[in-house]
Amino acid sequence: MKIGLFIPCYIDQFYPKAAVAALELLEKMGLEVYFPKNQTCCGQPMANSGFEHLTTGCNRLFIENFSSFDYIVCPSGSCVMHLKEHLHLSGHDQQAKAIREKLYELTEFLTDILEINELSASFPFKVGLHQSCHGQRGLKLSQMTELVAPAFSKPEKLLAMVKGLELIPLNRKDECCGFGGTFCVTEEAVSVKMGKDRLSDHLRNGAQYITATDLSCLMHLEGILRRQKSSLKIIHIAEILNHQPL
Amino acid sequence: MKAMEHAQAAEAFIRDEARTDWHDETLWFVRQKRDLAAQGLPEWEQLRDWASGIKNHTLSNLSQYLALFEENALKNGIKVHWAMDAVEHNQIIHQIIKEGKICRMVKSKSMLTEECHLNAYLAAQGIEVIDTDLGERIVQLRKEAPSHIVLPAIHLKKEDVSDTFNEFLDTEKGNNDPQYLTESARQHLRDYFVGAELAITGVNFAIAETGGFVVCTNEGNADMGAHAANIHIACMGIEKLIPKAEHLGVFLRLLARSATGQPITTYSSHFHRPRPGQQMHLVIVDNGRSRQLGRADFRNSLKCIRCAACFNTCPVYRRSGGHSYHTAVAGPIGSILNPNIDMKANADLPFASTLCGSCSNVCPVKIDIHEQLYKWRQVLVKEGHVPSSKKTGMAAMTLVLSKPTLYRLAGKMGRVALKYAPFVVNNSLNPWYKQRDMPQAPEESFREWYQKNRK
Amino acid sequence: MSSKNRILQATAENQPTLTQLPFIDFDSLIQYPDPVAAFEMVLKKIGGEIIHFKNEEEILKSISKADQDGEFVLNTFRQQEGSLAPFKNASAVELAHLNRVYLCGALGVAENGAIWLDENAMVNRLLPFITQHLVLILNAKNIVATMNHAYQNIRVDESGFGTFIAGPSKTADIEQSLVIGAHGPRSLTVYLFHN
Known part of the structure; x- marks a missing residue:
């Protein structure tokens, strides 16, 4: 293949x-x-x-x-x-x-x-999963809270295969982070406010890392975190799924 | 009227961060109530499908249904008027007021009359209309526009309402109890109802087969006015039609659940014939709707039943407030309806979105709102309604991204600039940097790494 | 050209190819094992009250026994047409001080606690709205599951006006705080009889 x-x-x-x-x-x-x-x-x-x-x-x-x-x-x-x-x-x-x-x-x-059922990865941290809108609502990578339909999540299914990883719950499971492409500069105030609000949700629930299927969201969130000198870190889901036991 | 572009108005709104948080939480709570109500019905998604199908069918046969509706309404003894635009709508109502020599009139909520700026038009003729929906009365006293089509005063806190009522209704200063304030408004407006000579209402649904119309309220204000006054004027856009009464069985199950999470509004009133001695008028308004019907990409925005679920779920609306949209219908649905009415004035609205798609998912009639936002952006650029600086930037970006060699060079320079001279990028002219840092530049790009490690 | 013709013409020119109406499959609608219990539960949730009666006679007894304290009360239940005639065309001014009205509902809806009544049952269109307190009398047999079912059982244009009423009038326009008693009745009580 x-x-x-x-x-x-x-x-x-x-x-x-x-x-x-x-x-x-x-x-x-x-x-x-x-x-x-x-x-x-x-x-x-x-x-x-x-x-x-x-x-x-x-x-x-x-x-x-x-x-x-x-x-x-x-x-x-x-x-x-x-x-x-x-x-x-x-x-x-x-x-x-x-x-x-x-x-x-x-x-x-x-x-x-590939229909994989196991991974050798290990990532012993508390992780918050940010649902990137285009992946979630566009590609239907996971169920959307607006719909009356059975729950599923492809990213969560994979994260569950990672040893030591604790997925934290969020108060707003699938709210947009506010990146939105050029929206992040043309609507700077709303964009940053949305980002800050997403981050507080993860922080309130004890996340050490925020992961996502999209780095564009994470780049935006990281920009705010670094400005705030926060210890919360971002990491792309591929890096977690490929993370080897130390 | 537009004082600022959405982005500027939003920035001003967000400056009071605590209040922004309150606005966001309050509307999120309404979204959650909507979720609970929807989850209570296993057939929810099926209902949305049916509602969308009924509206699509109606739009595909709209001229026939309009003609049939008028015929039946006339048989019922309703006087039917047709208005091409907002001005004609206002003139028709003005004429009825003049002919009836009317002095005292009340109006329940009608977004169409807001769209047509009826109150301002009549005020210029020296005629005062009393808005009777509590939220609308509050903003009317404050000389503001509604900021939400279902919750007109949602931008205000109870302290604001208390101050306004203290000024106009002589309520106790500092008494912020919603129960007390609502009771005061009840007493204040009761006199207007009882004395009303004419009542204006909106229309939620107009039934082609029976020539009647349905008005939904929780407060009972539409009914109080319409049944007390000797003249009732109902105003509707041409898109309010549905073919048959049985279709209300679908729409009334969706409307209130989507709007506020209630299983139905307190009153769903079906008007078919004037009561003896009463005049019942119906004003059917186009105001750009037939043009929107002709835009294949945007016509299904006319399916909207004005529930405002898209407002409540919209992360941008919740953090920028309804007034930042500078139009009668704000929020995501407003952003796809208003460019049709005035493309130049409303060119900023389709860009006031991250295209997250939550609006389309909550829409009870399945309007593809976020896809239409995307499509309006394409139209607005082609019609020349974006700043020329943006065009130059886009052209440069396009050049770099369509030429691999240029791209590699630009990428390298971008990273070098970031790494060795952060001030070049990190300056106040770049809105990214106002509240965010730039990403840390890596030693090498992935393609450089790949070149060394795989090949 | 008149505005009417211009609108109809523009609409005809711009409307897309005809699509079909969907088929509403009643088998896919929610079913309540006990529609009366569901009705009662929802009604209470939306601020309504309910009192159960064995039969209509019990209701009649209860109404006549009620202490009316000199309040303006109007009962339409089992009344002679003639006795209600003066109210048929009464104005808002004349009805402004109505304290309590008893009206007969035609049909109740389990999913939302709504009750349908039309002009014939209202005597005067203002009655269910202008009164301070409203009592709706309903036969438990006439409770259907959903609004889809409801429209199968009523004719909306049988009289000039009809309405679904679900609970007392209410508003949440001030900070989303629910307040019962906006412009219409401050309370709604359903007298449900079971014979």
């Missing part, structure tokens, strides 16, 4: 450890994983700002880089959701469609395609 690893631009530049963890985790499952060199970005920053018409270049690059794989896996629910909904390129409809169908966010790939 040939896997193309899609590492979103800001993870590549600012959080390489999460990308390494995602790669190693997939390799441990015995998969052939490749990182196509010329990949850049899914185009979401432009599209969510109203400039979807400028994303043709990104879409072309994505199709060129990822058409040849059996599956494409990415440690970001938000980028995956954007591509699943908006990856189109005139003259390449079939390729774009094929990519949209074989593209998976990391945790859903582990639970739905």
Whole structure:
């Protein structure tokens, strides 16, 4: 099984450890994983700002880089959701469609395609799981509190396989952190207030780490934490799932 | 009216952080009550499906249903008026007031009359309308606009209401007891009800098959006014129609549960014919709705039944307050309705969202609100309603992100700048940095690591 | 062109292709093992009160025994048409001091505690709203499970006006604090009989 690893631009530049963890985790499952060199970005920053018409270049690059794989896996629910909904390129409809169908966010790939039941990871800390909206409501990685429907959670299922990890409850299980792409600067006041409120929920419930399927949310939360000189830390879920006993 | 863009108004709102927390908690509590009410019905999601299907069908046959509704309403003895826009709506009501030589009139909650700025229009003609919904009366006395379509005074604390009532209703200074304040308003408004010559109400649902309409309240104020006055004017947008009375069986199960978590409003009143000697008028208003019906991406916003569940769940609304949306209908639904009414004035609203999607999930008629917010952004950019600085920035970003070599170079420079000269990025011109630090720059990017360690 | 025609024309031009109405499957609706108990529970939750009677005679006895203390009370239950005639067209001014009204409800709804009554049962449309206290008399046999069922059993345009009433009037417009007795009745009591 040939896997193309899609590492979103800001993870590549600012959080390489999460990308390494995602790669190693997939390799441990015995998969052939490749990182196509010329990949850049899914185009979401432009599209969510109203400039979807400028994303043709990104879409072309994505199709060129990822058409040849059996599956494409990415440690970001938000980028995956954007591509699943908006990856189109005139003259390449079939390729774009094929990519949209074989593209998976990391945790859903582990639970739905690989159907893994155990992990060798250990992470003896109290962890709060932040539900990134695009992964949760967009890709349905876990049940949403608004709906009257049975509960499930793909990320929680995986975290439950990690030795020593204690998942803390939250008062608001799936409220947005306020990142929202360019929203984080165009609506700076609301964005930061939302972030602060999410953090207090995790702190109140005793979290030592906040994890998520999206680093964009975590980058925003980390920005506030560092400004507040808090000891609470952020960590991408791939790093926990790949965390070895010391 | 718009004094500031949403972002600026929100920033001003948040400056009082304790009050923002209170606003957020209060509305979150309403969201939780809604959740409990929804969970009480195993068929909840099925009801949402049906409601959405009934509304979609109605919109797909709207001209026929409007004609049928009018025909039946006329048979019932209701006088039907049609208004293309807000001005015509206001003129029609003004005309009825003039013809009846009316001096004393009351109005129950109608977001349409807010949308049309009826009170201001009549005030300019020297006519005073008394709002009778408690929340609306409070904001009317304070010369403010409602900040929420179901809870008009939710931006106010009981101390504010107490001060207002002390000033206008002569209540005891410093008595903040909601029971006492509500009782005072009851006494104050009872005189207006009893003396009312004309009553204006909104319409929650209009039934094509029977030519009647339904008005829902908890306070009983719509009924008090409509049954006391000799003239009743009900105002409705063209999208309020439903085909048959039996469909109310779906909508009335969803409306109050979504709005406040109640199983139903206290009163769900069905008006079909005026009582003997009474005049019953119905004003059917377009005001841009037929245009919205023609926008394939946005037409299903017309399914809205004005429950405000999307307000209560919206993390942005809860922390920015209704007035920051500078329109009669605030919140997520307002942000997809208002650009249709005035694209330029409301171009900021679709951007006042993180696109988290919670609004679409609570919507009882399954409007894809967050997807429409995304689509409005595309339209607004194409129509030239975003600042040119944003356009330049986006063009630069696009260039970098569509050229792998440029991207690698820019990434490196970005990280170098972060690492060796944080002040270059960390300055007050970058809104990120006002209350947040930048991420710590790593030694190398993932692609540099991969180059060395895999290949 | 008139505004009516302009609106109808624009609507006709802009409405999408006709879609079908959904089929409402009553089998998927909530079922209550004991609809009367469910009705009572919800009614109390929304601020209403309930008194059980064996039959209509008991209700009649209770109403006539009630100490009316010179208050303005109006009972429509088992009354001669003629005795109520003066109230039919009474104005709000004349009814402003009504203290208590007894009206007959046609149907109750278990899921939300609502009771349907139409103009024929009200005598005057103002009565259920302007009175300080409202008593609705209901036959337990006439309680249905949901609003979907309710609309199967009533005709909304049988008279010129009809309403579902669920509990006393209320508001939470001041800081979300629930206050019973907004503009309508301060209390709602259901007299439920079981014969």
